[in-house]
Structures are given as C-alpha cells and as structure tokens.
Amino acid sequence: MCDLGIALTIGSTLLGAAGSIQQAQATSAANKYNAQVQDMNAKLADRKAKDAIDRGVLEEQRKRQQVAGIQGQQRAAMAANGVDLSFGSPLDTLVDTAVMGELDALTIRTNANREAYDYKVDAVNKRAGATMSRMSASAASTGGYLDALGTVLTGGGKAYGQYKQSQIGSIG
Numbered sequence: 001m002c003d004l005g006i007a008l009t010i011g012s013t014l015l016g017a018a019g020s021i022q023q024a025q026a027t028s029a030a031n032k033y034n035a036q037v038q039d040m041n042a043k044l045a046d047r048k049a050k051d052a053i054d055r056g057v058l059e060e061q062r063k064r065q066q067v068a069g070i071q072g073q074q075r076a077a078m079a080a081n082g083v084d085l086s087f088g089s090p091l092d093t094l095v096d097t098a099v100m101g102e103l104d105a106l107t108i109r110t111n112a113n114r115e116a117y118d119y120k121v122d123a124v125n126k127r128a129g130a131t132m133s134r135m136s137a138s139a140a141s142t143g144g145y146l147d148a149l150g151t152v153l154t155g156g157g158k159a160y161g162q163y164k165q166s167q168i169g170s171i172g
Contacts, residue, residue: 024144
C-alpha cells in the first residue's frame with residue numbers, strides 16, 4: 001500500500017512538473033506573439049509619421065501656391081486701377097498677404113511635424129512594449145522550468161519521506 005502512495009506521489013509530481021512547463025511554454029508563446037503584434041504596430045506608426053510629414057509638405061506647398069495666386073490677383077486688380085504697387089498701402093497689402101501666407105504655411109509644417117512626432121513616440125512605445133514582451137517570454141520559459149524542477153524536488157522529497165516511513169513501518 002505504501003508503494004502505491006509513493007507511486008502516486010511520483011506521478012503527481014511529474015504531472016505537476018509537466019503542467020508547469022506547458023503553462024510556461026503557452027505564456028512564452030503568447031508573449032512572443034504580443035511582441036510581433038507590437039513590432040507590426042510600431043511599423044504602422046512609423047508609416048503614419050512619414051505620411052503626416054509628406055501630407056504636411058504638400059499642404060505647405062499648396063498654401064504657398066494659393067498665396068502666390070492671391071498676390072497675383074491683388075497685383076492685377078491694383079494695376080488695372082492704375083495703382084502704383086511699389087509703395088504705400090498697395091505694397092503693404094502685398095507684403096501682409098505674403099507674411100500671413102508664410103505664417104500659414106509654417107503653421108501647416110509645424111502641425112504636420114507635431115502629428116509625426118506623436119506617431120514616432122507611439123512607435124517607440126510599441127517597440128519598448130515588444131521588448132518587454134520578449135523579455136517576459138524568456139522569463140516565463142525559464143520560470144516554468146525552474147517551477148517544474150522545484151515540483152520534482154518537492155515531490156521527490158515527499159516520495160523519499162514516504163519510502164523511509166514505509167521502511168520504519170516494515171521493521172516494527
């Protein structure tokens with residue numbers, strides 16, 4: 001009967017160790033998958049950052065072209081009315097249009113850069129998350145094997161104690 005108890009203890013120990021390893025492998029696999037997803041999301045954020053910059057450059061160019069068109073219309077209208085464009089209010093109007101248009105163009109550039117910066121920060125955070133997930137995968141795997149070893153040692157100790165107890169019982 002004691003032999004059955006020892007056998008059950010050993011069997012339970014081995015199953016517990018196998019369960020620890022299986023759980024660790026599953027946790028490790030899940031963390032590796034999460035790392036891949038985070039890496040992919042980081043690449044998408046990088047693409048969004050590049051897109052924001054590219055869109056900003058186009059919008060900035062369009063704004064400058066729009067302002068040049070407005071200035072051309074202003075010049076044509078003033079010249080058609082016989083206004084001298086080289087001094088006074090007409091010149092001030094043209095200069096103000098140029099200045100305001102340039103400020104708008106630079107605001108567009110700044111906004112695009114801010115949007116891109118947010119995406120770049122997001123990408124960095126996602127890469128850091130991926131690194132953490134890979135570290136967690138490694139730790140889960142190592143921890144599972146150590147847990148399994150601890151289970152085997154604990155079970156071995158119990159089985160040995162049962163064996164010694166059975167030896168004392170058979171002597172008496």
